[in-house]
Amino acid sequence: MVVDIGIHDVTVQNYRDMLCLHVAPAQLHFIETPQQCLRDAEIWKEYRPVGLYADGLLVGFAMYGFFPGEAVTGRLWIDRVLIDESHQG
Numbered sequence: 001m002v003v004d005i006g007i008h009d010v011t012v013q014n015y016r017d018m019l020c021l022h023v024a025p026a027q028l029h030f031i032e033t034p035q036q037c038l039r040d041a042e043i044w045k046e047y048r049p050v051g052l053y054a055d056g057l058l059v060g061f062a063m064y065g066f067f068p069g070e071a072v073t074g075r076l077w078i079d080r081v082l083i084d085e086s087h088q089g
Contacts, residue, residue, distance in 0.1 A: 006053035007062075010038065014051055014058065021061050021084045031082050034061045052083070059087040 010018055018034045032040070034049075041047040046067050052060035060083040068074040 003054050004056070006056070007050050008053060010041075010049045010051060017058050018049070018051055018061055021058070021082065023082055024085045024088070027085075032080055034082075037061065037063055037080050047077075047079075052081075054087070059084055 008014070015038075018038065021034050023031060037047075038049055041049045041063060044065070046065040047063045048065055049061065049063045051058050052062055060081065062078065062081040064076070064078045066074055066076050
């Protein structure tokens with residue numbers, strides 16, 4: 001089975017959908033909520049929050065960022081990856 005995978009910026013159109021994503025209760029201590037991540041992205045402009053899509057359906061959330069002042073050439077972070085509880089497995 002081939003799945004069309006998409007990574008799309010968080011926009012006014014999908015912002016509320018991002019807030020509805022959640023992991024299973026047993027996973028809560030492993031990752032921040034999308035709400036927390038989006039607040040962090042407002043503070044640290046280096047972060048880019050994105051929605052993770054499978055066949056056009058929002059299934060997860062992630063953040064990435066480039067921090068130019070860190071290390072010799074800067075540092076790229078791929079951070080806070082979560083798949084909604086209903087799409088895990």
